[in-house]
Amino acid sequence: MAITLLDGGMGQELVARASTPPTSLWATQILLDDPSIVRAVHDDYFAAGAEIATTNTYAIHRDRLRPHGMESKFAELHKAACEIAIGSRDAHGSGQIAGALGPTGWSYRPDLAPPAEEAAEVYAEIAKIQAPYVDLFICETMSSIDQARGAMMGAQTAGKPVWVAISLSDDDGTKLRSGEAVTDILPLVKEFEPAALLINCSLPECMDQAMPLLVGNGVPVGGYANGFTKIKTEFADPTATVDALESRDDLDANTYADFVDGWISLGATIVGGCCEVGPAHIREIARRHKG
Numbered sequence: 551m552a553i554t555l556l557d558g559g560m561g562q563e564l565v566a567r568a569s570t571p572p573t574s575l576w577a578t579q580i581l582l583d584d585p586s587i588v589r590a591v592h593d594d595y596f597a598a599g600a601e602i603a604t605t606n607t608y609a610i611h612r613d614r615l616r617p618h619g620m621e622s623k624f625a626e627l628h629k630a631a632c633e634i635a636i637g638s639r640d641a642h643g644s645g646q647i648a649g650a651l652g653p654t655g656w657s658y659r660p661d662l663a664p665p666a667e668e669a670a671e672v673y674a675e676i677a678k679i680q681a682p683y684v685d686l687f688i689c690e691t692m693s694s695i696d697q698a699r700g701a702m703m704g705a706q707t708a709g710k711p712v713w714v715a716i717s718l719s720d721d722d723g724t725k726l727r728s729g730e731a732v733t734d735i736l737p738l739v740k741e742f743e744p745a746a747l748l749i750n751c752s753l754p755e756c757m758d759q760a761m762p763l764l765v766g767n768g769v770p771v772g773g774y775a776n777g778f779t780k781i782k783t784e785f786a787d788p789t790a791t792v793d794a795l796e797s798r799d800d801l802d803a804n805t806y807a808d809f810v811d812g813w814i815s816l817g818a819t820i821v822g823g824c825c826e827v828g829p830a831h832i833r834e835i836a837r838r839h840k841g
């Protein structure tokens with residue numbers, strides 16, 4: 551079974567390498583302050599064995615830039631992030647570019663997202679900007695069915711393959727963060743026919759629960775987990791910074807790769823890492839599955 555290896559987390563890796571404290575702009579702040587760090591992270595993931603570079607565009611939304619007086623930089627930032635990823639891919643000599651489409655409103659807060667029809671306009675604007683640069687789109691950390699619907703509606707207007715990645719409750723891997731059943735995504739998959747159905751930014755233990763529920767439904771399935779202890783309530787505020795989140799200390803490269811082995815044994819064919827999963831983790835997965 552052929553395995554596609556994604557990269558690892560971008561935002562948290564950037565924060566770890568930056569010399570300044572994180573802001574509510576998160577990964578976008580580093581793109582503004584020192585884009586060379588973004589390039590270095592892409593380079594390190596390709597060197598570790600990743601086959602796809604995910605653009606540093608997850609958090610580039612108008613409503614995130616607006617409070618900082620930077621909405622005018624919206625298109626410019628998307629283009630810059632895409633160009634950095636392409637530069638890294640070209641230097642590596644192979645690979646694909648995935649345009650990251652992060653959640654509207656705030657991560658893990660689908661209640662703050664606009665209705666699907668309104669969100670679709672947001673994503674269509676982003677997809678149009680990124681389309682000349684990317685090979686595919688990943689709608690990431692979709693925490694409710696309606697949120698996933700809006701993202702796919704918008705992303706599909708650009709004529710590129712669309713992958714959708716859902717995020718799970720920290721307490722029950724059979725549910726989305728909205729409380730809806732994971733299997734409620736399957737009718738939406740049938741309706742929109744994304745090129746892949748993934749699980750991301752969730753506890754790996756919860757992904758163990760969800761993976762068997764998604765495999766075998768006519769679409770490639772995969773996953774990339776985070777390394778947080780849990781998503782704390784303090785992070786629910788859109789003005790919060792990632793300082794409110796805590797990374798776990800029991801998820802080294804071997805342990806994480808063991809989780810990935812389990813997902814692959816269940817039928818996952820696209821794997822990688824999300825927040826707090828870095829180049830060392832990707833390197834170990836590549837050693838096991840891409841040698």
